[in-house]
Amino acid sequence: MQQIKPQNNAAELTFPKIGLLSSEQWIVGSHVLTGLLALLIGIFLGPFQVFRRAPALKWAIPVFSYYYQALTVHGVMNALFFTTFFIVGFSYFTVIRSLKRQMWSTKLVWIAYASMLIGLLLVVYALVTNQANVLYTFYPSLIAHPAFYLGLVLLIVGTWIVTANLFLTYYQWRKENPQEHLPLAVFATLTNFVLWCVASLGVAIEVLFMLLPLSLGLITHTDPQAGRALFWFFGHPLVYFWLLPAYTSWYAMLPKQANSKIFSDPLARVAFILLMIFSIPVGVHHMFTDPGVSEVMKGIQTVFTFVVAIPSLLTAFNVGSMLERAGRNRGAKGLFDWMWKQDWKNPVIAAQISAMLLFITGGITGIMNASLTLNIALHNTSWIPAHFHQTLGGAVTLTFMGICYWLIPMIRGRALYSVKIALWQVHTWSIGMMIFGYSYGAAGLLGVPRRTDLGAAPYINADAVPYLNLSIASGVLLLISAILFFVNVFGTLMLSKQPLTEEAPIDTYVETKSPLWMEKWGLWLSIVAILCVIAWAPVFMEVVDFTHGFQIPGYNPNGGLYKP
Numbered sequence: 001m002q003q004i005k006p007q008n009n010a011a012e013l014t015f016p017k018i019g020l021l022s023s024e025q026w027i028v029g030s031h032v033l034t035g036l037l038a039l040l041i042g043i044f045l046g047p048f049q050v051f052r053r054a055p056a057l058k059w060a061i062p063v064f065s066y067y068y069q070a071l072t073v074h075g076v077m078n079a080l081f082f083t084t085f086f087i088v089g090f091s092y093f094t095v096i097r098s099l100k101r102q103m104w105s106t107k108l109v110w111i112a113y114a115s116m117l118i119g120l121l122l123v124v125y126a127l128v129t130n131q132a133n134v135l136y137t138f139y140p141s142l143i144a145h146p147a148f149y150l151g152l153v154l155l156i157v158g159t160w161i162v163t164a165n166l167f168l169t170y171y172q173w174r175k176e177n178p179q180e181h182l183p184l185a186v187f188a189t190l191t192n193f194v195l196w197c198v199a200s201l202g203v204a205i206e207v208l209f210m211l212l213p214l215s216l217g218l219i220t221h222t223d224p225q226a227g228r229a230l231f232w233f234f235g236h237p238l239v240y241f242w243l244l245p246a247y248t249s250w251y252a253m254l255p256k257q258a259n260s261k262i263f264s265d266p267l268a269r270v271a272f273i274l275l276m277i278f279s280i281p282v283g284v285h286h287m288f289t290d291p292g293v294s295e296v297m298k299g300i301q302t303v304f305t306f307v308v309a310i311p312s313l314l315t316a317f318n319v320g321s322m323l324e325r326a327g328r329n330r331g332a333k334g335l336f337d338w339m340w341k342q343d344w345k346n347p348v349i350a351a352q353i354s355a356m357l358l359f360i361t362g363g364i365t366g367i368m369n370a371s372l373t374l375n376i377a378l379h380n381t382s383w384i385p386a387h388f389h390q391t392l393g394g395a396v397t398l399t400f401m402g403i404c405y406w407l408i409p410m411i412r413g414r415a416l417y418s419v420k421i422a423l424w425q426v427h428t429w430s431i432g433m434m435i436f437g438y439s440y441g442a443a444g445l446l447g448v449p450r451r452t453d454l455g456a457a458p459y460i461n462a463d464a465v466p467y468l469n470l471s472i473a474s475g476v477l478l479l480i481s482a483i484l485f486f487v488n489v490f491g492t493l494m495l496s497k498q499p500l501t502e503e504a505p506i507d508t509y510v511e512t513k514s515p516l517w518m519e520k521w522g523l524w525l526s527i528v529a530i531l532c533v534i535a536w537a538p539v540f541m542e543v544v545d546f547t548h549g550f551q552i553p554g555y556n557p558n559g560g561l562y563k564p
């Protein structure tokens, strides 16, 4: 990195009142649109999984007809590639706008993009050629084509470069502005990338030292329990990596969009710090039924998990209060009237508030999942996809769609193609996800499994059949919603003729009483490291077999036992 020089010293950028600078347009646009391309591949399989799993239909999935190929494409494209590209693009926008400067190095922006893009292409190759039917969690002993793992490595390496560039931009700004407060949106973005970098070490170790060598035939055996521990060291904070940009939008952009003010900026920063610190030490809650982890560890991480609920409750209070102010500014009187007095005709606002409403059920079901005793009843049932389609599919994706409704017009330089279509999209998505959550949740309580080609399964509990059939309604609504979304994206990019009217929702002045020590990144990193060691070292001592090493033969889902 020594050779790469900062290209943009000190020069404070001036932005047009409306629209983007062309440098921003390229940087933000390329990432966001690549993310949406990944979503385009992944999203449409969702409704067809619903149709395939409903006893009344049992339709074969089109194009990727093998169930696990389709499910892997859906999970990997939506959860790993759409999210990462979108978040990186959104984070660049946030930092460039809020700090009013170019990224530390534009060259690094493109090196990271190239790495992530090649990663995406390699993974698509492995998926499309039916050589990576390992789902988005790619647990060993399942094995995919090496291109799949190489693609994941490139994606992660790309995000590490992004992190370096973000922090170098921040330190450059800080040097020139030693006493100024960092805008909240940038503070949130930095906490998110600290969290991501530490978390991704787990999956990097798993892929580089276990999965890639196995897939290349350098080793023949593996250890599924150790692999799962490394994955979930990463996998739980991963969900916060998705969520924090949505929070960033709710805390730092929605107030301006809704013509309100944040209730408490320091409280928001406390929430982001808590999320950064506590999300890695809780991943064992994904391993509550794993035989290799002791009950003691499961109990300890249950308690930690409840701690992570606190910053989300702080967020509910802080953002709720901001929305109440917005509603009262618009004439709301009674106790709850302010909810209806929001600007529901604006898709950017409607999407974000609907996303929050979905997150209420997502959060409550999450707390249920986190209870060791309840989890045993819920684990691997359709309850789990019901839960994370309220959080990831609801809170996160719908917020990102809402962001698209102002960001894509800015990238294109024209107004949104159709506000009406956007509003229909938001409401079909919310109602669709609610029905999905209800039907899949209820079916899960009756024992319907997830990750199962139910269209071919003879053993469905008769009591659960009506719920699975009800889920067809959610599939139809969500299919319509996904089509409407992409009609608007492509319409805005290619057909829209109206001039852009909306300003970027970033306030660059900072009004906060938060102390500057909140930006002690070294301190936070040390606390994260200490908590990780306390929470995870005993788990790894339990799950790694130091005497016998790897003992389980790799398994290629396409070809039985793995032969290099």
Ligand code: HEM
Pocket: 043, 044, 045, 046, 047, 048, 049, 050, 071, 072, 074, 075, 076, 078, 079, 082, 135, 136, 137, 385, 389, 392, 393, 397, 436, 449, 450, 451, 452, 453, 474, 475, 478, 479, 482
């Ligand atoms: C268009 C609306 C969507 C529908 C109808 C839908 C439906 C489904 C269904 C039925 C499953 C479970 C299949 C099974 O367990 O066998 C599933 C899994 C999943 N979905 Fe979606 N989905 C949608 C959108 C999304 C979005 C937007 C995301 C993420 C951004 C997402 C991420 C996932 C993930 C990560 C899985 C787990 C895959 C696995 O078990 O390996 N879905 N989806």
Ligand SMILES: [Cu+2]
Pocket: 235, 236, 239, 283, 285, 286
């Ligand atoms: Cu988790």
